Amino acid sequence: MRPYPKNMNEETKTKGKKPKQSFVSRFFITFKTLFSTMTRKPFLKRTLITFFIILSLYALFNTFFEPSDSFTFDSNPLNFNSTTTSVVLAAGNSKSPAVKVYLYDLPKRFTYGVIYHHSLARGSRADESDLSSLKYPGHQHMSEWYLFSDLARPDSERAGSPVVRVLDPEEADLFFVPFLSSLSLIVNPVRPPGSVPVSEKPVYSDEENQEALVEWLERQKYWKRNKGRDHVIVASDPNAMYRVVDRVKNCVLLVSDFGRLRPDQGSLVKDVIVPYSHRIKTYEGDVGVDKRNTLLFFMGNRYRKEGGKIRDFQILEKEEGVIIKHGAQSRESRRAASQGMHTSKFCLHPAGDTPSACRLFDAIVSLCIPVIVSDSIELPFEDTIDYRKIAVFVETAPAIKPGYLVSILRGMTADRILEYQKELKEVKRYFEYEEQEGTVNEIWRQVSKKLPLIKLMINREKRLFAKEPDCSCVCTNQTAIRTL
Template sequence: MMPYAKTMNEETTPTKTKGKKPKTTFQTLFSTMTRKPILKRTLAIIFIILVLYALFNTFFQPTDSTTFDSATATSTFPFNSATSSSVQLAAGASKFPSVKVYLYDLPERFTYGVIRHHSLARGSRVDENDVSTVKYPGHQHMAEWYLFSDLARPDSERPGSPVVRVLDPDEADLFFVPFFSSLSLIVNPIRPPGSGPGPEKNAYSDEETQEALVVWLEKQEYWKKSNGRDHVIVASDPNAMYRVVDRVKNCVLLLSDFGRLRPDQGSLVKDVIVPYSHRIKSYEGDVGVDKRNTLLFFMGNRYRKEGGKIRDTLFQILEKEDDVIIKHGAQSRESRRAASLGMHTSKFCLHPAGDTPSACRLFDAIVSLCVPVIVSDSIELPFEDTIDYRKIAVFVETAPATKPGYLVSILRGITPDRVLEYQKELKEVKRYFEYEEQDGTVNEIWRQVSKKLPLIKLMINREKRLFAKETECSCVCTNQTAIRSL
């Protein structure tokens, strides 16, 4: 029979064996330890804990403790906690060296020349010899102008920027191409049928200008070195650069969304989503619901293409509601004044898809502290690694939103206290959508671009060792596979 093994809770009596020493067992060792002074055992345990803590800090702690703490705090604390914010991972950028950017000295045809043509097409006079008199016109895709103007200023006037401009291209990490692609698209004003200049060709051709830009770029030494991968191009209008997008798709594209791009042309992995520049007056007051008597507000074009067709359905449903203002209106000074008043006096502002998933009214709402109600299933949002949009906006899927009564019932169920929480978060993130703020949209765009640099270097070095056939396709260009594979 197998001997019965005593448990540690049972009494153990040493057994004497003739001519032999008793065997040392775990039980006898433990019994011996218990007879040691308590102080020695306590000191030994403390020493072991300190050693383990030192090893853990050395080998397992993240290098960026600010990022770790911020992410942990956000996931741990509830929405209305003082430590829980819609802004995440925003700190710590200054720990890293500034990214060096070379501003291409493009022929004037692609910069100030575009502005001149836009002015001439609208009957304005311009001085061909003095670029200081050329004024970039206001519109919702002004990111290209703000970024160009930012790099054109001395670094002493660019506090907080994560990039520095270098004059020697050999020192550059990235190359900025300051083509005004969105303005170029709208140089020729839209005219009613029959009122145009006739069969003659327009004086300005956006397509020819796009083609000429790419021909110029492809001749540049630094474009050839990287196949354009370390070049940055702004194409925030969904139709900007449409003629040549296949020839510049390796670049870091600054876009409003991917609505007009194929998955092999644009990707969250290599590109940056940038906000529209808001066109209404920013709200300067404090948070509060007392003066916001309208439940939901929208003013914009009722009839749009593709995903924007939902607008007409929403108009039919919502225009019957007493505490909802929904109006058809095009871009004009008068419309902007009316939109400013409406957004500043409403609790919620509707953001349905336009011709593409995004539209400018989302950013108008944010700077108005009017809680956005986003009805756009495929929307991509700017700075989403920094901002938690669930804390500043209400998201409603398209299918239920188009059912009568569904949308307003959700909004009426949100308490005034919860609206105040949304407004407080909106006020905190507001600067990220103000292009003219000293540390606002422009600096955040540069931060987003800077984060692409390690991937850019990886792809450039990778292509140097691959055969030509293998470099024709890369998962980094594909929106569907890149996120899964990297």
């Protein structure tokens, strides 16, 4: 006995299936039927004939002269992915033009003069007549120097940059102010109280330089035009520009975090978070756990500057596989930190004097998984980097309970640690200031993304009437404006 088909109607449908009629055939059959019923109504018959002739001409024209949506001509018959290719090419051709940046030619006192005074304060006999030959000293807030140097390079050396330097300010979208604000802050060495006579005034004054810079800017045509909204200033040290921040708060500020800024002075909407310049050597080895025998490593000051608050992580010092070292920044401590991070699976990152600190970026380039215990931290490039894939985040309150932190870390499998390390290796170029497609280009990309908002705020500001200062939900930093 022959089995039934799966679909009982399948066989019947197959046998009795008629050839599919075309649109034209169906049209003329319908026309013939209607025509035969209208022979006794001449007027209606003529009307219908005229209507159907017009309709048939329209149908024939669309059938034979207009290309079908399902048919595309491809000159390359072997290209089975022509649709995908065209989409990719279209996306590539829609790339936005580079943002035009004008580099201010500041008086030397704000650029190379700062380097000169820094050298002078440390006993150097630098040649004041050739300031541009001075070398910028290495420290954790070097972003200001890398960005300044990048714009000063010839165009031939800046291929691939998201911004292009223009020499005519009328062509500029943005204006870069190359004041070395973070270096200016540390020109005068910190000396123990009583080691310097009270009557001996330092030769260099950061506060005076800040005031002088803003006075110079406020005389410039392009600053006055939009009240500084289209200007970019680097203030990566949390204390940089502290004296005049209210006078430059309209600018795009490049900062390490917002720990010392009010909401009306800095925000993620108008400003850019930039990474610290890492101070230890980049780890050049491959991922792996075999050579990383330490579970958790930390090196830094036990005391924070503000209020002498003690870091509460001394509870970790007696834990097996945990190394906690205390000490100030020095060449020797950096060497020890480098060794510790390169041989540890995890690196502790508690809040510093502000929510962020350089050791986070030291850990990233060491492929040492950051353990971030800083509830208010802001991180750079978060539209590009998912930090949950490269770091472990622990809330501060439970983190200082005995055994809590190490139990989490000991629960990580070797495979999970390798996943973190692979992700770290993928993104570490974003924290290398000297790489061609590294930190500098990414900062410029972030700055470029602010341009639409800058234009919006400039146009909006021109129509507003005078009013009291107000910090809106997007932190517009708006002050009194009139539209008359």
